[in-house]
Amino acid sequence: MKTEDTFKFAQTHEWASIEDDGLVWVGISNHAQEALGDVMFFQAPKIGQLVKQGEAIAAIESVKAASDIHAPIGGEIISLNEEMDASPEIVNQKPYGVWLFKIKPTSEEMLNSELSTLVSLAQYNSGAGA
Structure with a gap:
């Protein structure tokens, strides 16, 4: 996995790391985990599930709140x-x-198009996650 400096961020507080093998690893931002507090449960999506960018596909729960996790890419x-x-x-x-x-992205063209809607860590920290 690459470092957060290379990640792309969604407005919904997920990060995406585009790996050398073409797969996209997904996690939540520091801002998101701080807002949630102590995480107690993660409801994962299903393996084989087809997802669209921006779709709520999982959930994470803490002692303070529950939050949807959205697909940063399809x-x-x-x-x-x-x-x-x-x-x-x-x-x-x-x-x-x-x-x-x-x-696994739908296609390279779709990945490139969807990545253009995500932001860098610096942009995220100065706006979405600040």
């Missing part, structure tokens, strides 16, 4: 982070080091 869910089942609180300790699920 594609197919191909992997889930099993560590989140046993220890969902790890996302509070390292939000940029813990991925929730991986998406």
